[in-house]
Amino acid sequence: MKHFFRSLAHRFLIGLAGLLLLAISALFLIERLVVMPVLLEEENRRAAQELARIGQALEHNRSSLLAQVRDWAHWDDTYEFVQGRHDTYASANFSREMFEDMNYQVMVFYTAEKDLYWVAGIDPATGKYTVCSRATNDCLWTRSLLEVLRPLLADTAQSGFAVNVSRPWPAMAAVAPILRTDRSGAAAGWLVKVRLIDSRVTSLLEEQTGLPVAINARKSMASSPEHTVVIRDSGQLEVSRRLAAQTTDPALELTTRMPRERFQTAARLFRFALAWTAALLLLVMLMVLSLLLLLVIRPLGQFTRFTRSQHGINSLLGTDSGGTVPPSLLKRRDEFGTLAHHFQSLLDQQHAQGRMLLKLSQHDSLTGLANRRLFDASLEQALMAPGEPAVSVMMIDIDHFKLYNDHYGHPAGDECLVRVAEAMQATMGQQGLLVARTGGEEFNILLPGTPLEVAMEHAETLRQSIEDLGLEHTSSPVLNVVTVSVGVASTRGISKRSGTRLMSNADQALYQAKDSGRNRVTGYAQESALSAQ
Ligand SMILES: Nc1nc2c(ncn2[C@@H]2O[C@H](COP(=O)(O)OP(=O)(O)OP(=O)(O)O)[C@@H](O)[C@H]2O)c(=O)[nH]1
Numbered sequence: 001m002k003h004f005f006r007s008l009a010h011r012f013l014i015g016l017a018g019l020l021l022l023a024i025s026a027l028f029l030i031e032r033l034v035v036m037p038v039l040l041e042e043e044n045r046r047a048a049q050e051l052a053r054i055g056q057a058l059e060h061n062r063s064s065l066l067a068q069v070r071d072w073a074h075w076d077d078t079y080e081f082v083q084g085r086h087d088t089y090a091s092a093n094f095s096r097e098m099f100e101d102m103n104y105q106v107m108v109f110y111t112a113e114k115d116l117y118w119v120a121g122i123d124p125a126t127g128k129y130t131v132c133s134r135a136t137n138d139c140l141w142t143r144s145l146l147e148v149l150r151p152l153l154a155d156t157a158q159s160g161f162a163v164n165v166s167r168p169w170p171a172m173a174a175v176a177p178i179l180r181t182d183r184s185g186a187a188a189g190w191l192v193k194v195r196l197i198d199s200r201v202t203s204l205l206e207e208q209t210g211l212p213v214a215i216n217a218r219k220s221m222a223s224s225p226e227h228t229v230v231i232r233d234s235g236q237l238e239v240s241r242r243l244a245a246q247t248t249d250p251a252l253e254l255t256t257r258m259p260r261e262r263f264q265t266a267a268r269l270f271r272f273a274l275a276w277t278a279a280l281l282l283l284v285m286l287m288v289l290s291l292l293l294l295l296v297i298r299p300l301g302q303f304t305r306f307t308r309s310q311h312g313i314n315s316l317l318g319t320d321s322g323g324t325v326p327p328s329l330l331k332r333r334d335e336f337g338t339l340a341h342h343f344q345s346l347l348d349q350q351h352a353q354g355r356m357l358l359k360l361s362q363h364d365s366l367t368g369l370a371n372r373r374l375f376d377a378s379l380e381q382a383l384m385a386p387g388e389p390a391v392s393v394m395m396i397d398i399d400h401f402k403l404y405n406d407h408y409g410h411p412a413g414d415e416c417l418v419r420v421a422e423a424m425q426a427t428m429g430q431q432g433l434l435v436a437r438t439g440g441e442e443f444n445i446l447l448p449g450t451p452l453e454v455a456m457e458h459a460e461t462l463r464q465s466i467e468d469l470g471l472e473h474t475s476s477p478v479l480n481v482v483t484v485s486v487g488v489a490s491t492r493g494i495s496k497r498s499g500t501r502l503m504s505n506a507d508q509a510l511y512q513a514k515d516s517g518r519n520r521v522t523g524y525a526q527e528s529a530l531s532a533q
Pocket residue numbers: 397398399400401402403405409410411412413414417439440441514
């Protein structure tokens with residue numbers, strides 16, 4: 001798990017996933033806290049408007065009832081009738097058909113003193129039509145209605161008015177003063193018409209508004225008449241409001257139902273947009289991640305893998321194939337390309353320095369020949385060669401070099417060493433043999449795959465070539481030129497192929513060469529030294 005979080009790609013993935021989650025949560029909260037409340041408020045506003053429309057249709061119905069009351073009340077016949085001077089008025093004007101056609105439930109006539117004069121109507125409970133002078137037994141069913149109507153007369157304006165009543169049934173009542181047709185003189189009484197708010201009225205309202213309408217008497221309603229109560233289910237909205245009425249106990253409640261299509265469509269649309277936004281966000285984030293992988297993480301990984309592989313002496317010297325930055329990185333034109341080029345030039349410098357260090361560590365600074373370290377390593381390598389071929393070595397020492405130094409000085413001694421080294425390199429090095437300066441005036445030559453006899457021939461050639469240099473050495477007891485003594489040894493005849501043993505044998509042979517007069521080649525032999533010259 002720890003490793004998982006170390007990866008840049010994984011960290012980015014987690015970061016982007018977090019951002020995506022945050023964005024989706026924000027969208028969800030915006031839907032819940034901003035969009036939905038606005039949509040619900042809009043739905044409530046529309047519901048209140050529709051209820052108001054039904055209310056207006058109801059009011060229109062009441063107004064038409066009031067107009068009809070006025071028609072009757074401002075008429076000489078009614079004027080005469082309410083004063084007891086029109087005997088045929090009742091029989092001529094009141095009939096069950098008239099009540100049914102005009103959708104009247106009850107008509108009440110009052111005298112100028114506001115006493116009940118005449119009442120006629122259809123009992124909603126029994127459907128019985130009755131016409132009564134005063135409140136006779138036949139019209140007892142109107143008693144509770146008359147109680148409700150009486151207070152209306154108290155504040156009756158001259159022109160009349162219409163109201164809703166809830167008792168004894170939901171109804172509307174219109175009141176107008178009884179006047180002459182030309183409206184002259186004082187009111188002779190009051191006429192009240194009552195229309196039941198029943199299915200006939202609600203059907204009419206439904207026709208006018210196009211909405212389902214129910215008007216019912218409710219025991220009690222906590223809300224004020226303006227307050228709209230909204231009950232929602234998934235598909236429909238039930239909206240109700242208290243109606244202003246003369247009688248408020250029980251209260252009249254106007255209810256309608258509305259489809260929630262607009263709300264649902266808007267909510268659906270918003271959720272659709274939300275889902276698309278979330279999907280787009282996801283897509284964008286995936287694209288960002290892919291770009292990141294492609295442009296940053298992958299080259300970075302390539303770089304990391306390459307730098308990880310740069311270990312060991314070979315990468316220090318640039319001798320293995322991995323010493324070059326991958327071409328795909330070098331080809332890039334972006335920051336990674338620049339970095340790759342800088343890295344490559346640093347690497348090249350490091351390789352050059354590495355090679356120089358290696359050369360310094362394996363070569364002699366004065367003569368440029370291989371040093372003892374390189375000679376020993378090469379000797380070990382030659383001894384381990386498959387098939388165990390014969391390996392010979394020469395050990396060379398300049399004769400009486402101390403006397404040379406003493407006579408010509410140390411710098412001249414150095415110059416002499418360089419000349420001798422050059423001669424060795426020219427004679428032996430040209431043949432691919434390793435010539436090494438292994439001590440002050442001591443040199444070794446490695447002859448892999450060479451038997452002792454051949455090696456001795458080479459040694460003799462070498463010795464002669466140095467003598468032929470003719471480097472003046474007047475203080476030498478051997479010759480008046482610089483000479484060398486050479487000890488040669490071979491692996492043939494020794495029980496163990498050991499470098500130390502071989503060099504020790506060569507040293508013994510050299511000792512013998514020196515001992516027997518110098519400027520000669522001596523091969524190491526078990527019993528006795530072989531000499532040349
Ligand atoms: N100029 C110079 N002299 C060196 C260098 N290294 C060693 N020598 C000298 O080489 C001499 C070696 O002397 P010895 O070991 O006595 O041997 P030799 O005088 O050659 O006598 P034999 O080997 O017995 O013939 C010493 O005088 C060292 O100072 C060097 O790098 N430059």
